[in-house]
Amino acid sequence: MRLFYMDELIDIVDQNYIPIGISVPKSEIHSKGHLHNTAHVWLYRSDGSILLQQRAASKTICPLLWDVSVAGHVDAGETIENAAIREAKEEIGINISHPNLDKIGVFDCFQSYANGITDNEFHHTFICKTTLSIEDFTPQKDEVEDLKFVTLTEFEVLLKHSEENNHFVASNRPYYLNVLKAIKAKL
Numbered sequence: 575m576r577l578f579y580m581d582e583l584i585d586i587v588d589q590n591y592i593p594i595g596i597s598v599p600k601s602e603i604h605s606k607g608h609l610h611n612t613a614h615v616w617l618y619r620s621d622g623s624i625l626l627q628q629r630a631a632s633k634t635i636c637p638l639l640w641d642v643s644v645a646g647h648v649d650a651g652e653t654i655e656n657a658a659i660r661e662a663k664e665e666i667g668i669n670i671s672h673p674n675l676d677k678i679g680v681f682d683c684f685q686s687y688a689n690g691i692t693d694n695e696f697h698h699t700f701i702c703k704t705t706l707s708i709e710d711f712t713p714q715k716d717e718v719e720d721l722k723f724v725t726l727t728e729f730e731v732l733l734k735h736s737e738e739n740n741h742f743v744a745s746n747r748p749y750y751l752n753v754l755k756a757i758k759a760k761l
Contacts, residue, residue: 581599581600581601582599582600582647582649582650583597583598583599583600583649583650584597584598584599584600584603584608584610584647584648584649584650585597585610585611585648585650585651586598586603586608586609586610587609587610587611587696588609589609591611591680591696591698593650597650597651600647603647604691604692604693605690605691605692606692607686607692607693607694608694609694609695609696610647610648610694610695610696611647611648611654611657611695611696611698612645612646612647612648612657612683612695612696612697612698613644613645613646613648613654613655613657613658613661613698613700614642614644614645614658614697614698614699614700615642615643615644615645615658615661615662615670615675615699615700615701615702616642616643616699616700616701616702616753616757617643617644617701617702617703617704617706618701618702618703618704618757618760619703619704619705619723620703620705620761621725622725622726622757622758622761623723623724623725623726624643624723624724624726624729624757625643625704625711625721625722625723626640626641626642626643626721626722626723626724626729627640627641627642627643627644627645627665627666627713627718627720627721628640628641628718628719628720628721628722629641629717629718629719630715630716630717630718630719631719632716633717634689634691635687635689635691635693636743638719639740639741639742639743640722640732640741640742641742641743641746642753643666643721644658644661644662644665644666645661645665645697646660646661646664646665648698654698655672655675658670658675658698658700659671659672659675664714664717665713665714665717665718666711666712666713666714666718666721667711667712667713667714668704668706668710668711670702674702674703675700675702676700676701676702676703676760677698677699677700678699678700678701678752678753678756679699679752679756680696680697680698680699681696681697681699681749681752682695682696682697683695683696683697683746683749685745697749699749699752699753701753701756701757701760703760708721708722708723726754726757726758729750729754730754733747733750733751733754
């Protein structure tokens with residue numbers, strides 16, 4: 575397991591998600607808006623329920639909103655898949671493996687926030703079937719406030735009203751719809 579530093583190194587990438595040979599601290603990635611990769615893993619069960627993670631109250635971006643099961647930056651020199659596996663272990667305490675990661679695409683997420691953070695991320699997004707129950711997860715408290723499984727119908731209703739219910743990151747609605755479509759196609 576890696577050591578946790580407030581300012582881990584992240585590779586700057588080009589429009590094709592390829593590292594350009596320059597790694598900078600995470601704070602610079604966000605203060606200067608450099609393009610960079612992230613790994614996202616959406617866990618779902620055969621009954622169609624999807625695991626959602628509530629972002630920790632201490633997060634500087636979108637605290638306490640519900641989002642992807644697991645997400646994180648790809649460290650300098652790290653593969654996308656290894657970042658997904660590492661983040662699953664760090665954030666929710668589970669082991670997943672390469673064969674279980676089903677990549678559904680790469681989604682642009684370019685947003686600026688009032689606190690000066692500029693996210694210019696490429697979300698390399700995987701879905702991963704699981705048989706785990708909520709008790710099997712161990713949330714990392716500085717990252718994860720809570721976890722819950724929601725049905726496909728609950729997910730759709732929460733998403734439909736995301737502008738007023740303050741549940742999901744409302745600006746990510748098109749991304750969530752792509753994820754929902756990919757999970758439905760696997761059921």
